[in-house]
Amino acid sequence: MNEVSRRLKGNHALLMVICCVVPMALLAAVLLFNIPLGTVGFFAIMLACPLMHIFMMRGMGHGDQRAGSNSGVQGNAVGNAEAAAEPVATGRRSRLPSQTALTKSRYDRQARTYDRRMALMERLGFRRLRYKLWSLVSGRDILEVGIGTGSNMPFHPQGVHIIGIDLSDRMLAQARIRARRDAVPVQLLAMDAQNLSFPPATYDSVVSTCVFCSVPDPVQGLREVRRVLKPGGKLVMLEHVRGPGLLGPIFDLLNPVVVLLSGANVNRRTVANVEMAGFEIESVESHFFDVLKLIVARKRY
Numbered sequence: 397m398n399e400v401s402r403r404l405k406g407n408h409a410l411l412m413v414i415c416c417v418v419p420m421a422l423l424a425a426v427l428l429f430n431i432p433l434g435t436v437g438f439f440a441i442m443l444a445c446p447l448m449h450i451f452m453m454r455g456m457g458h459g460d461q462r463a464g465s466n467s468g469v470q471g472n473a474v475g476n477a478e479a480a481a482e483p484v485a486t487g488r489r490s491r492l493p494s495q496t497a498l499t500k501s502r503y504d505r506q507a508r509t510y511d512r513r514m515a516l517m518e519r520l521g522f523r524r525l526r527y528k529l530w531s532l533v534s535g536r537d538i539l540e541v542g543i544g545t546g547s548n549m550p551f552h553p554q555g556v557h558i559i560g561i562d563l564s565d566r567m568l569a570q571a572r573i574r575a576r577r578d579a580v581p582v583q584l585l586a587m588d589a590q591n592l593s594f595p596p597a598t599y600d601s602v603v604s605t606c607v608f609c610s611v612p613d614p615v616q617g618l619r620e621v622r623r624v625l626k627p628g629g630k631l632v633m634l635e636h637v638r639g640p641g642l643l644g645p646i647f648d649l650l651n652p653v654v655v656l657l658s659g660a661n662v663n664r665r666t667v668a669n670v671e672m673a674g675f676e677i678e679s680v681e682s683h684f685f686d687v688l689k690l691i692v693a694r695k696r697y
């Protein structure tokens with residue numbers, strides 16, 4: 397059996413498992429633990445997005461395309477990714493370059509369909525939260541980490557200097573198209589959040605939206621963010637996190653599949669990670685059944 401058919405067969409087996417196990421697990425959760433249907437609907441959408449992505453890529457004939465080029469990415473080594481793996485726990489440095497390469501390849505792969513897949517979530521409330529997040533940003537020098545395809549660009553404040561970085565060249569290519577089309581004055585650079593190439597104390601504010609779910613070593617990335625913030629600088633984040641209560645173990649169960657399909661972890665403890673990186677938390681606002689957090693944190697000194 398050649399490599400391509402082996403991969404397709406593997407994907408089909410995985411999809412069949414997901415299609416059988418996940419609806420049954422969701423139904424059991426609703427019946428046994430009285431979980432509101434809205435919560436289940438939200439996670440069904442989250443799971444449906446990566447699945448739709450697979451079908452769309454197949455339809456477009458992209459197959460299991462992987463990013464081969466490292467060009468332009470500064471920081472940790474980024475190259476071809478071989479196998480799916482779990483996120484790196486802080487301290488297990490040896491696996492970090494391959495985890496980072498894998499994350500890059502996953503976002504490169506979905507760059508062209510990302511906006512279409514996110515459209516429903518944007519309408520369901522993301523857009524409103526992005527607007528709120530940017531109203532909390534202060535100062536003149538702003539860094540947007542993991543800018544992706546530039547979904548935040550419509551909310552960028554005027555008269556400030558914004559640099560957007562991302563690991564994925566192809567997500568950045570989409571962001572460049574958007575910036576040109578909408579005449580957004582943003583500087584875009586390929587860079588790894590875990591190894592920023594800016595001098596210390598450069599930025600007044602750093603922004604991230606749905607990024608630290610994907611950064612392989614989130615605490616290392618947040619330490620880098622803290623390093624490049626000026627003393628008194630602000631970190632403003634909109635990040636989805638591990639669900640509360642009984643949702644937590646369900647997210648843990650689903651996490652490997654979601655990571656494999658989308659690159660994002662659904663069970664990150666991002667508020668704790670922000671504190672672990674040395675920030676002082678100023679406020680945490682919960683949305684979408686406590687799963688989405690609008691976090692404001694400060695570098696005190």
Ligand SMILES: C[S@@+](CC[C@H](N)C(=O)[O-])C[C@H]1O[C@@H](n2cnc3c(N)ncnc32)[C@H](O)[C@@H]1O
Nearest residue numbers: 503542544547562563564567588589605610611
């Ligand atoms: C789910 S997308 C979010 C994109 C955008 N912030 C948004 O709100 O639509 C996650 C983004 O984080 C980027 N990313 C993941 N790990 C990264 C890292 N270590 N350094 C920089 N960007 C990273 C991915 O390439 C991807 O563009």
